[in-house]
Amino acid sequence: MSFSVFLAVLAAAFLHALWNALIKFGTSKIGGMVILSILGAGMGVIVVAVTPPIDPAAFPWVIAAGITHFGYKFFLTSAYEHGDLSRVYPIARGAAPMLVALTGVFFLADSLTGQQNLAIGVLAAGILLMARGVFASGESRRLLPFALGSALATAAYTLIDGSGARISGSAFAYVGWVFIADGVFFTTIMLLWRGRAVLPRDAHAWRLGVIASLASYAAYAISIKAMTLAPIALVAALRETSILFAVLIGWLAFGERMSGEKALASLVIVAGVVLTRL
Numbered sequence: 001m002s003f004s005v006f007l008a009v010l011a012a013a014f015l016h017a018l019w020n021a022l023i024k025f026g027t028s029k030i031g032g033m034v035i036l037s038i039l040g041a042g043m044g045v046i047v048v049a050v051t052p053p054i055d056p057a058a059f060p061w062v063i064a065a066g067i068t069h070f071g072y073k074f075f076l077t078s079a080y081e082h083g084d085l086s087r088v089y090p091i092a093r094g095a096a097p098m099l100v101a102l103t104g105v106f107f108l109a110d111s112l113t114g115q116q117n118l119a120i121g122v123l124a125a126g127i128l129l130m131a132r133g134v135f136a137s138g139e140s141r142r143l144l145p146f147a148l149g150s151a152l153a154t155a156a157y158t159l160i161d162g163s164g165a166r167i168s169g170s171a172f173a174y175v176g177w178v179f180i181a182d183g184v185f186f187t188t189i190m191l192l193w194r195g196r197a198v199l200p201r202d203a204h205a206w207r208l209g210v211i212a213s214l215a216s217y218a219a220y221a222i223s224i225k226a227m228t229l230a231p232i233a234l235v236a237a238l239r240e241t242s243i244l245f246a247v248l249i250g251w252l253a254f255g256e257r258m259s260g261e262k263a264l265a266s267l268v269i270v271a272g273v274v275l276t277r278l
Helices: 003-024 029-050 056-080 085-107 114-131 143-168 171-194 203-227 232-239 242-253 260-277
Strands: none
Touching (some): 003 029, 003 056, 003 085, 003 232, 003 242, 029 171, 029 203, 056 085, 056 171, 085 143, 085 242, 114 232, 114 242, 143 232, 242 260
């Protein structure tokens, strides 16, 4: 992984933590995610209009990505109904790199060095340490099945998107199509399920939605492009440093508790990032 790709993935990690924070601390979590999906689909249309067309063979991957993204968003927002950003986010994101790496051994052409595998392992250890506080701190365990469902969906779309982007011939155009599919699926299903009341009416919610959508699209596009330049499992693992950013946002911006356990887990995660660069 080159230094420029390394820095780009770190930027994507921060942006991912930022849009999650905006969803978590908005007045309506499902409503905020619907806004994000609508605006994301609109940005996808713009990107598709100004980028070269993708290979038609990539469209099944686009549909599969849209389906898994719906699962990711549904489970994530449900988890945020029951837990803090600094607990839900590590669990939701933490299991994904291990699932990606394990699956990649059997289904992907990428090969990882021993050091890269060690880096993934260290990152996974830090993430799991961050997540265990749900038991130690007496927090609601109802967040666990939703957070784990989100992790499974994350692993699935990571593998789908990495392969789909390579087949498409244009990573950014592929991202545009995925955002269209994602927005159509999530918005349509939520409107059919919960009715028009799911759409927030206040301007503040829409302003936050615009910021979250821009951050979400930038984070996603950077990550997909990186997956065409470096091993998918390594990009996926490095992207999980967004957990560190999420914990800091939860602590500094929203007053969530910073325990010694969280601080130690953060240091372990940083160690994993350093290992990816040695």
